Amino acid sequence: MSDKVIPKASINTDSGNDLDRKGFLGWLSVGWLAFAGATGGFFTLMIRFLFPNVLFEPPQSFKIGYPDDFTIGKVDTRFKKKYAVWVIRNDEGIYALSTVCTHLGCTPNWLEVEQKYKCPCHGSGFRKTGINFEGPAPRPLERHAISLASDGQIIVDKTMRFKWEKGEWEIEESFLKI
Amino acid sequence: MAEKEKKESLLDQLGESQVWKSIIRSGVPRNRRQRMYAVLGNVFLHLHPARLPRHAVKIGYTWCMGGLSFFLFVVLTITGILLMFYYRPTVEYAYTDIIDLTEQVPLGIMRELHRWGAHAMVLTVWLHMLRVFMTGSYKPPREFNWGVGVLLMTITLFLSFTGYLLPWDQLAIWAVTVGTNMARAHPFIGHEGPGASLLAIGDINLVHMGSDVRFALLGGRFVGEATLLRFYVLHCIAVPFIAMIFMAVHFWRIRKDGGISGPL
Numbered sequence: 277m278s279d280k281v282i283p284k285a286s287i288n289t290d291s292g293n294d295l296d297r298k299g300f301l302g303w304l305s306v307g308w309l310a311f312a313g314a315t316g317g318f319f320t321l322m323i324r325f326l327f328p329n330v331l332f333e334p335p336q337s338f339k340i341g342y343p344d345d346f347t348i349g350k351v352d353t354r355f356k357k358k359y360a361v362w363v364i365r366n367d368e369g370i371y372a373l374s375t376v377c378t379h380l381g382c383t384p385n386w387l388e389v390e391q392k393y394k395c396p397c398h399g400s401g402f403r404k405t406g407i408n409f410e411g412p413a414p415r416p417l418e419r420h421a422i423s424l425a426s427d428g429q430i431i432v433d434k435t436m437r438f439k440w441e442k443g444e445w446e447i448e449e450s451f452l453k454i
Numbered sequence: 455m456a457e458k459e460k461k462e463s464l465l466d467q468l469g470e471s472q473v474w475k476s477i478i479r480s481g482v483p484r485n486r487r488q489r490m491y492a493v494l495g496n497v498f499l500h501l502h503p504a505r506l507p508r509h510a511v512k513i514g515y516t517w518c519m520g521g522l523s524f525f526l527f528v529v530l531t532i533t534g535i536l537l538m539f540y541y542r543p544t545v546e547y548a549y550t551d552i553i554d555l556t557e558q559v560p561l562g563i564m565r566e567l568h569r570w571g572a573h574a575m576v577l578t579v580w581l582h583m584l585r586v587f588m589t590g591s592y593k594p595p596r597e598f599n600w601g602v603g604v605l606l607m608t609i610t611l612f613l614s615f616t617g618y619l620l621p622w623d624q625l626a627i628w629a630v631t632v633g634t635n636m637a638r639a640h641p642f643i644g645h646e647g648p649g650a651s652l653l654a655i656g657d658i659n660l661v662h663m664g665s666d667v668r669f670a671l672l673g674g675r676f677v678g679e680a681t682l683l684r685f686y687v688l689h690c691i692a693v694p695f696i697a698m699i700f701m702a703v704h705f706w707r708i709r710k711d712g713g714i715s716g717p718l
Contacts, residue, residue, distance in 0.1 A: 326670045333674055360676075381635040382628050397628055 334358050339429040343454050346370055351386045351404060361420055361432055362386060362393075364404060369453040372420045372432045373406045379413040393417070407440065416440040421449040501705040503713040510714035515589070519582035523610075524701065526575040533568040534690065541620070543686035545679045548622035572614055579610045591715040599707040602700055609697045616689035622682060630685070631677050637668040644668060 295303070338359060346352055346365040355361050360375045360383070375383050382397035392409075393402040400411030407416045421436035430452065438450035445451065468474055469482030480491035490504045509515055540559055541551045556562045583603065586592055592600035619630045638646040642653065645666040653660040663675055673680030708714065 323670075326673075327665065328673060328680065331664075331674050332680070333676070333678065380632040382631060397632065 336435050337431060337433045339425060339431055340372075341430060342428055343370060343424075343430060343452070351388075353386055355432075356383075356386075359432070359434070361434070363430075363432070365454075369451055370422060370430065371451050372422045374418040374420060374434075374437065376418070377413060378408065378415045378417060379411070419445060419450045422452045423449060424452065501702060501709065503709040505713075507713060507716060509716050516714065517581060517585050519578050519585055523575055523578045523582055526571050526578060527697070527701070529571045530568060530575065531694065533564050533571065534694075536564050537568055538690060543620065543682050545622065545682060548620065548682060552621045552623075572617055576610060576614050579607050583607060589715060596707075596711045596715065599704060599711055602704045602707065606697065606700050606704060609693060609700065613689060613693050613697065616685040616693065619677070619682060619685045620689065627677055630681070634668050634671055634677070637671055638666070640667055 340355055340363060343365075346363060348365050348367060350365065352363040352365075355363060356375055362373045362375060364371055364373060377384050377395040377397065377400055379395065379398055379400050382395050384393040384395035384400065384402065386392075387394050391404055393404075393406075395401070395411065395413070398412050400408060400413035402408050402413065402417050405416075406419065408414075416439075419438040419440075421433040421438070423431050423433070425431045433449075436449065438444035438447055465482060475481060478492055479495055480488050483489040483492045486505075493499045493502065493504045503510075537555060540555050542548065552565065555565045586600065586603065615630070615633060619626045638644045640647045642649040643661065643666055644650060645659070645662050645668075650661040650666070651659065663669065669675065671681075671684070672678075673684045
């Protein structure tokens with residue numbers, strides 16, 4: 277069979293709805309681009325799906341009571357379990373220390389007899405002020421922002437952190453003067 | 455002798471039956487060629503080489519560590535599915551369900567099998583890697599399969615890590631707290647890692663404690679209810695699924711790369 281006998285009708289020579297090679301490849305690339313875009317969008321959304329909008333965690337900012345509720349020289353451990361902070365009052369005022377160990381993030385315990393925070397994971401020790409003095413912890417515990425609300429109660433804001441080694445404990449919000 | 459002939463004819467009859475032929479198209483394997491067809495025609499067996507060189511079954515050479523790893527994976531899948539019938543991944547029940555599994559549920563050893571099997575699998579995977587390295591089996595044409603193997607080892611460790619949280623005791627919680635804290639330091643996608651502070655619009659950090667890779671892993675800012683559920687799903691469904699895909703590729707590539715490497 278030679279190709280000369282191919283019936284005319286089988287070769288689409290009609291102008292209008294016919295698609296030449298270039299046009300076909302053009303539409304093919306549009307199709308692939310649309311497919312890639314849709315797939316990429318879907319995977320982006322899939323990653324976004326993993327980041328929840330609402331957290332069922334205790335609030336980051338909370339009231340802990342009036343300054344008179346805190347005894348001078350004592351470490352208050354009432355807020356440790358729920359909010360992960362220690363509240364300490366000294367002669368000059370009140371500060372809130374994060375209970376997250378600066379070594380690997382465990383929670384140390386306040387030992388009243390030994391007057392230190394001791395981490396059960398790897399043995400880091402911190403003074404009452406939060407300054408590290410033993411074990412692998414590389415830096416002191418962090419302070420959170422502390423201030424007075426209009427009703428006279430103390431507000432602790434955990435979204436703000438103050439690091440001693442950066443001189444941030446000098447910042448006003450890191451310490452509530454009484 | 456006559457009895458043997460009779461048996462063979464029975465086998466022949468079975469081999470000629472429609473049921474047998476519909477399952478194994480090549481009939482009863484009688485010679486090398488037919489045995490090869492039987493292997494190649496089976497979706498599970500065809501991942502394997504159709505013929506093995508003599509050295510490939512030498513235990514002194516392979517240590518059988520790859521095979522043992524796969525065997526342990528199968529054991530872990532079966533015992534894991536059984537454990538899922540009793541275990542509830544919530545803060546309220548997780549710990550007591552594990553106690554229940556070991557002390558009250560019939561065959562409490564099932565949980566121990568899963569636990570020790572997991573430890574053993576980490577060990578066999580490492581030893582398999584050591585063997586492959588020491589025999590130079592990572593060299594071309596097997597370099598791609600070495601890469602797949604490294605991925606499988608990472609997946610094994612991640613399976614072990616996610617399973618570690620599920621008993622929800624102090625050890626589990628703090629081990630995972632420490633473990634996931636490493637993700638904080640990941641470049642760019644961990645909020646304490648290098649480059650994270652560069653990803654900011656003006657003063658607003660895009661990568662912070664509530665948006666980094668650790669947050670996605672934990673489903674929150676610290677190890678809690680959301681983390682337990684997330685690790686449960688990763689441990690029981692997502693990661694084993696990925697592991698199975700890579701295992702299929704791994705076994706298939708052994709065959710395609712010319713079988714188990716020979717002694718030099």
